Amino acid sequence: xxxxDGRTATSTGAGLRLMAVHAHPDDESSKGAASMARYVAxxxxxxxxxxxxxxxxxxxxxxxxRPEVHTNMTEVRREEMARAAKILGVxxxxxxxxxxxxxxxxxxxxxxxxxxxMVPLEESTEALVREIREFRPHVxxxxxxxGGYPHPDxxxxxxxxxxxxxxxxxxxxxxDAGEPWQPLKLYYSHGFSRAKLTAFHESLxxxxxxxxxxEWLGRWxxxxxxxxxxxxxxxxCEDYFEVRDEALKAHATQIDPNSRxxxxxxxxxxxxxxxxxxxxxxxxxxSTLPEDDLFAGVREKVGT
Ligand SMILES: [Zn+2]
Numbered sequence: 496x497x498x499x500d501g502r503t504a505t506s507t508g509a510g511l512r513l514m515a516v517h518a519h520p521d522d523e524s525s526k527g528a529a530s531m532a533r534y535v536a537x538x539x540x541x542x543x544x545x546x547x548x549x550x551x552x553x554x555x556x557x558x559x560x561r562p563e564v565h566t567n568m569t570e571v572r573r574e575e576m577a578r579a580a581k582i583l584g585v586x587x588x589x590x591x592x593x594x595x596x597x598x599x600x601x602x603x604x605x606x607x608x609x610x611x612x613m614v615p616l617e618e619s620t621e622a623l624v625r626e627i628r629e630f631r632p633h634v635x636x637x638x639x640x641x642g643g644y645p646h647p648d649x650x651x652x653x654x655x656x657x658x659x660x661x662x663x664x665x666x667x668x669x670x671d672a673g674e675p676w677q678p679l680k681l682y683y684s685h686g687f688s689r690a691k692l693t694a695f696h697e698s699l700x701x702x703x704x705x706x707x708x709x710e711w712l713g714r715w716x717x718x719x720x721x722x723x724x725x726x727x728x729x730x731x732c733e734d735y736f737e738v739r740d741e742a743l744k745a746h747a748t749q750i751d752p753n754s755r756x757x758x759x760x761x762x763x764x765x766x767x768x769x770x771x772x773x774x775x776x777x778x779x780x781x782s783t784l785p786e787d788d789l790f791a792g793v794r795e796k797v798g799t
Contacts, residue, residue, distance in 0.1 A: 515636040517546065521579070524742040529738065529771055545587070545589055549576075549594050590623060624659045638650075638656075688721055723772070727774050731770050
């Protein structure tokens with residue numbers, strides 16, 4: 496069946512739609528990228544929405560630290576994002592807001608006027624509602640209330656995603672932003688768990704390899720609960736770790752190929768931690784926890 500918008504629905508369990516909302520270009524490749532690539536390979540449609548242009552990002556790869564890169568940062572990051580989306584096989588939209596930057600210093604400087612974190616929530620929510628009503632995702636993935644990492648754009652990305660999830664199906668909210676659409680599930684993606692870093696660290700040490708995680712793990716407050724305690728859903732995606740790494744490297748200004756992103760050999764990753772982790776926070780379908788599939792219960796509900 497081909498809908499009026501040209502999207503194809505099939506009867507093979509494929510043809511479902513997943514939307515991942517991210518703060519900056521490169522976040523989609525470092526959080527949940529392998530599971531997105533898996534869902535694309537299985538015939539689903541995945542849309543990445545990036546809230547900001549990443550204009551405030553500094554160049555984190557020495558090989559890219561060149562004047563022409565600095566003067567064209569916005570354009571360079573747009574090209575990087577397009578390459579990453581192509582590698583992952585996902586659709587991509589910019590929400591069009593300006594990177595707030597990560598304020599540093601004592602006292603902390605104010606956020607720049609008009610940046611994503613300062614734009615009224617109604618305004619950014621309407622922009623995301625418009626994307627949701629157009630793409631009509633069955634499942635939305637975003638960050639938890641801490642942003643996964645305490646950048647003002649990541650926290651805002653969480654707030655906007657939650658507000659848009661609730662507003663998208665409501666005909667009284669943003670009537671000019673398209674036909675109401677009810678997503679069925681919403682997840683937080685969880686990348687850096689202590690359990691995962693510990694597993695990688697121990698495997699590296701056991702193989703006699705250098706571990707970049709020792710110091711990181713040492714700084715971890717032992718009394719703080721590990722995010723794994725919140726995880727409801729582990730998606731196997733080890734066959735797509737290479738694709739994930741290629742997408743990461745497409746963000747050449749942000750990702751140093753010699754960095755700790757690539758410290759763990761892929762065969763070890765596949766053996767020690769073949770999944771990506773998610774936390775189910777909203778659901779209108781029946782599924783049994785723990786899950787191994789973001790579409791669990793959705794296939795049954797929409798009858799594909
Ligand atoms: Zn980010």
